[in-house]
Amino acid sequence: MFRAVALFLVFSLAYAKHEIYDGHQIFKVSVKTHDHVLLLKDLEQDFGLDIWSEATLDHPGMIMVSGTRSKMFQDLMADEGIQAELEVENVKALLDLEDKLFGNASSKNFTSSRASALALPLNKVYRYEEIDTYLEELARAYPNVVTLVNAGKSFEGRDMKYLKISTTNFQDTSKPVVYMESLLHAREWITQSATLYAIQKLIIDVTEQDLLQNIDWIIVPIANPDGFEFTHTHQRLWRKNRAVGYMVGDLCVGVDLNRNFDAFWSEASSNIVCSDTFHGRAPFSEPETAIIRNIVDEHKDRLELFLDIHSFGSMILYGYGNGVLPANGLNLHLVAVRMAQEIDAVKMSWNNNYIVGNVALVLYDASGAAMDYAKVSGVPLAYTFELPGHRFGFGTGAGFFVDPDFIEQAGFETWEGIKAGARSALASYRTKHNAK
Incomplete structure (x- = not known):
């Protein structure tokens, strides 16, 4: 019983610390011109973007946007002709899943090449x-x-x-x-x-x-x-x-x-x-x-x-x-x-x-x-x-x-x-x- 309560408290604390990311979204962004690349750099501060990987002419970038600015970001991307495809709807949910996976892994007998x-x-x-x-x-x-x-x-x-x-x-x-x-x-x-x-x-x-x-x-x-x-x-x-x-x-x-x-x-x-x-x-x-x-x-x-x-x-x-x-x-x-x-x-x-x-x-x-x-x-x-x-x-x-x-x-x-x-x-x- 005690172990179950302890695990519950651990997961509750883990989930609570992820509240800052509730509603944050991740977009795969594809650019067509060098001006698009420069625009995204300028927007990093204005929109509080978290650029996980830079978009280049050769491959798309991954950008995290807060939920409060997501609609504005998507509208601007559309106006500029930049494709922004939603990859993750809520970052907190993904973080909660990561915690759950680690919790499950810790309770298993682990077999490796050690x-x-x-x-x-x-x-x-x-x-x-x-x-x-x-x-x-x-x-x-x-x-x-x-x-x-x-x-x-x-x-x-x-x-x-x-x-x-x-x-x-x-x-x-x-x-x-x-x-x-x-x-x-x-x-x-x-x-x-x-x-x-x-x-x-x-x-x-x-x-x-x-x-x-x-x-x-x-x-x-x-x-x-x-x-x-x-x-x-x-x-x-x-x-x-x-x-x-x-x-x-x-x-x-x-x-x-x-x-x-x-x-x-x-x-x-x-x-x-x-x-x-x-x-x-x-x-x-x-x-x-x-x-x-x-x-x-x-x-x-x-x-x-x-x-x-x-x-x-x-x-x-x-x-x-x-x-x-x-x-x-x-x-x-x-x-x-x-x-x-x-x-x-x-x-x-x-x-x-x-x-x-x-x-x-x-x-x-x-x-x-x-x-x-x-x-x-x-x-x-x-x-x-x-x-x-x-x-x-x-x-x-x-x-x-x-x-x-x-x-x-x-x-x-x-x-x-x-x-x-x-x-x-x-x-x-x-x-x-x-x-x-």
């Missing part, structure tokens, strides 16, 4: 404290391979921890370093599966020894801990960090961490605090991005592959965000294609094949990105992954929502791509190292 009781079951999204405890347990259980680093504090004072995985304690300079992070954008919960699965395959269930013996790894599971926790406690679809002090009275808070790096900073982002792409007061104004910068700078002599895991869209993107290709653009593309092909070979049939290309050409101009900072710092291979954004049964409008049944699959298929990228990085690093 090789050890220490591996986390990939049927849920783990909170900050759970991940923090997990990283500490791994460091204690595997001291010869794992080093836990506390790199500093987030804006709200949470420890920013990451794993260094190495058989030689990062002392063998003949080995390249591969860096990967997830949850730089708080609401992109599915990305956690990629880093947790990689941790499992590199530490607990090692079936491909070359990846562990020949490469040193840095893995940051939660790159935006404050924002991530806020998506659990207040607003599920929050994107930024939780920095305050940018506006009198803190009416709007937070910085888009993936616009805060010192790579073309502020050129294609927003200086409006309330915007989801607000770039902050200066490059690395946020402690979270400063910590990532420090990691890159510390290891850039050996850092061969940088992976920033996002969702959604089934894409592997490379820089630069202004549309200019790096000098090794061809190799960047070829390695990305190799990674995408490995994912496509094992992905679920209902998800699209991965798209590969320059972020500005495939999506939109974007400045201050983590990927671009890694590239301008000298990392040869730097990418943004966009994991699949929908599942069978949810439909294309469910971009950031997570089906527990898909979490382990998302980790598995992404790992197949990461392996291909890591081996390409190893080959190119050895070529350079042997040439010296």
Whole structure:
């Protein structure tokens, strides 16, 4: 009886926190001209649009609109000749369904490919404290391979921890370093599966020894801990960090961490605090991005592959965000294609094949990105992954929502791509190292 009451209270609280999204709708928006693209950017602030993915001439975008402005938005789209197709009638209902799915998953006996009781079951999204405890347990259980680093504090004072995985304690300079992070954008919960699965395959269930013996790894599971926790406690679809002090009275808070790096900073982002792409007061104004910068700078002599895991869209993107290709653009593309092909070979049939290309050409101009900072710092291979954004049964409008049944699959298929990228990085690093 007590357990039933407890579950009822949990679900009641979960449903209550989603009231802010009651009546919000999601539209698939198709544009025909560049003026349409510019109009949608202008409307982002005027209508309070939450642009989940930008509409381009090549593919539609996904936009969330509040219920009070939905009719006005649809009328304006019709007047401008822009197709706006309703995908989700009420976002709160979808959030309630997500909670229900996670509740059902937690009550089931979960069977997975785990090789050890220490591996986390990939049927849920783990909170900050759970991940923090997990990283500490791994460091204690595997001291010869794992080093836990506390790199500093987030804006709200949470420890920013990451794993260094190495058989030689990062002392063998003949080995390249591969860096990967997830949850730089708080609401992109599915990305956690990629880093947790990689941790499992590199530490607990090692079936491909070359990846562990020949490469040193840095893995940051939660790159935006404050924002991530806020998506659990207040607003599920929050994107930024939780920095305050940018506006009198803190009416709007937070910085888009993936616009805060010192790579073309502020050129294609927003200086409006309330915007989801607000770039902050200066490059690395946020402690979270400063910590990532420090990691890159510390290891850039050996850092061969940088992976920033996002969702959604089934894409592997490379820089630069202004549309200019790096000098090794061809190799960047070829390695990305190799990674995408490995994912496509094992992905679920209902998800699209991965798209590969320059972020500005495939999506939109974007400045201050983590990927671009890694590239301008000298990392040869730097990418943004966009994991699949929908599942069978949810439909294309469910971009950031997570089906527990898909979490382990998302980790598995992404790992197949990461392996291909890591081996390409190893080959190119050895070529350079042997040439010296």
